[in-house]
Amino acid sequence: MFLGIILALSSGIALGSITSFAALSYQHGVEPLGxxxxxxxxxxxxxxxxxxxxxxSMVLKKGGVKYALMIGTALSMVGFGYMSSVAYITPGLAVAILFLFPIVVLAIDSLRLRKMPPAATITGFGIALVGIVSCVGIGGPLHPVGIL
Structure with missing residues (x-):
């Protein structure tokens, strides 16, 4: 259990620092793709x-290769979009936009299932959104490339 807590904390610290480090890197001439x-x-x-x-073993089972490629592609797209965004918008705004994904998942699932989520779920998501925006702020330039 202790190892799990250490791993979760270290990944949270790493994830929390990525955006600011990327912005600093760009200020020193590093390109997003590099x-x-x-x-x-x-x-x-x-x-x-x-x-x-x-x-x-690093060998994937036959049935897992397709899914590993899909996950790798998706994670690469997330990483590239997220890291590239801070070349155009503030790290706080990038974080706020990134963490909208649970709301997007909720909306897509609601449409797919043709069922509104419970009021408590919608309220919880609203509170979370306000919390994210309050913590990271959303000020700064709103460049369309950074937002998309």
Whole structure:
């Protein structure tokens, strides 16, 4: 349990610092694509080391390759969009927009199921949205490329 808590805390700290570090990198001449490529390389090296230390196989089962490629593509798109956004908008606004995804999932599921979510769920999402905006702020330039 302790290891799980440490892993969750470290991933939260890392996720929370990514946007600010990306913005600083861009101020020092780093391009978004270069940053994303370096991030992917570092992740690959770390995961290789974890697999070696834990003696885990890196071979995917036949049925899992398609899904691993889909997940990898989706995560790459998220990373590229998120990291690139702070070249155009403030890190706070980028975080606020990124964390709208649960609301998007809720809306899509509601449309797919043709059923409104319970009032408590909608209220909870509203409170969460206000909390995110209050914590990170949304001031700064609203460049369309950074928002899309």
């Amino acid at each position: 940053l994303i490529a370096l991030r992917g390389l570092i992740a690959a090296v770390i995961m290789l080391a974890v697999c070696v230390v834990q003696k885990e």
